[in-house]
Amino acid sequence: MTSLTLVETPALVLDRGVLERNCDRMARRMTDAGVRLRPHLKTAKSARVAEVATRGHFGGITVSTLAEARYFLEQGISDLTYAVGLAAGKLDVVARLQAEGARMKLLTDSLDTLVAAEGKADELDADFSFLIEVDTGGLRGGVPPESGVLLELGRYLHESPRLALAGVLTHAGHSYHCHSPAEIEQVAEDERAGAVRAAQRLRDAGLPCEIVSAGSTPTAIRAKSLEGVTEMRPGVYTFFDLDQMALGVCAIEDIALSVVATVIGHNHAAGRILIDAGGLALSKDLSAAEFLEDAGYGLVCPLDATRPLEGVYVDSVHQEHGLIAAKDGPPPYDKLPVGTRVRILPNHACMTAAAYNSYHVVEDGLEVVDTWDRINGWY
Known part of the structure; x- marks a missing residue:
């Protein structure tokens, strides 16, 4: 084992105690609601995190890439929802995963995709199960709950000899832009009601609709x-971040992820402190800026704590350089001499974690108690 004082920087740090607390809270909430929890592992992309996130539930997960699907299958998780609209050309990979034991649900809102998928199914001698994506206000992918296309897709799947209709899926991504708990509650109800309405329309048309899948972290x-939802798919709740904190969805002590960086210079002329974590290490996501002033590319904390230094933040980034500023006046050069290590709380945990191959796992301290791997890439 080692210490955060010795790891090479920039380094991705995960607090196991905070992670477990976040996951236990969500698991209890879904159990109390009588809803299956299918955590979205696109944030963590780690089998060790999946073990914690699925505890007490049925064990199915959500993925956003086929690389994740293969990785988790190899780790013994076979119930997988691939929650990105399918490109039919990827069915060769899906068929191989299914032949190796994966039970996959695919996603579409396109009749053209289903026609192409049926052709691939014949070519591959494989069967595929689909969820119809429903738009409940996010305006990304999906068909409206009242759309005639919904029934058209449902009938095509139901009548196909190689394709199957598993249910409907929606995602209230627009909840990330709500400015009050009441707004999130309304988006959550729109998400629930829209998915349930779509499912009922399919059933009323004599079509099967077993799964009614919804979920973002704020709405969950x-x-x-x-009521009427069978499963929820939140993801970033495992780690949380400044964006979720700014939304009022979590407290700062619920943020499990941080980046350790080293102070590499003082630029008095510019009024900045340089660190060795830039746009690649922190990401260029500015999502928290919609709600927080002077969040920049992350808030700066002492190495031994995740409580930020007051008014101190990463003001700008280059590829491998971050520049720390202070809200009022020059940054605290005396508190952050060259060689000092700091921890940065990220705006968007999913984006920040994407640059790293593993987590340095701690438990309320500087000692690294374990290293957990993660999967990156698309195939």
Whole structure:
């Protein structure tokens, strides 16, 4: 074992105690609501995190890449929802994963995709199960709950000899832009009601709709009712971040992820402190800026704590350089001499973690108690 004082920087740090607390809280909430928890592992991309996140539930997960699907299958997790609209050319990989034991649900909102998928299914001698993506306000992918296309897709899947209709899926990504708990609650209800309505329309048309899948972290936490929903797919709740804190979804002590960086210079002329973590190490995501002033590319904490130094933040980034500024006046050069290590709380945990191959796992201290791997890439 080693210490955060000795790891090479920049380094990705995960607090196991905070992670477990976050996951236990969500698991209890979904159990109390009578809803299956299918955590979205696109944030963590780690089998060790999956073990914690699926504890007490049925063990299925959500993935966003086929690389994740293969990785988790190799780690013994076979119930997988691939929650990105399918490109039919990827069915060769899906068929191989299914032949190796994966039970996969695929996603579409396109009849053209289904026609192409049926051709690939015949070519590959494979069967594929689909969820119809429903748009409940996010305006990304999906068909509206009242759309005639919904029934058209459902009928095509139901009548196909190689394709199957598993249910409907929606994602309230627009909850990330709400400015009050009441707004999130309304988005959560729109998400629930839209997915349930789509499912009911399919059933009324004589079509099967077993799965009604919804979920973002804000709506999973703030929803007043989940009646009619069979599963929820939150993801970033495992780690949380400044964006979720700014939304009022979590407290700062719930943020499990941070980046350790080293002070490499003082630029008095510019009024900045340089660190060795830039745009690649922290990401260039500025999502928290919608709600927080002077969050920049992350808040700066002492190495031994995750409570930020007051008014101190990463003001700008280059590829491998970050520049620390202070809200009022020059940054604290005396508190952060060259060689000092700091921890940066990220705006968006999913984006920040994407640059790293592993987590340095700690438990309320500087001692690294374990190293957990993660999967990156697309195939």
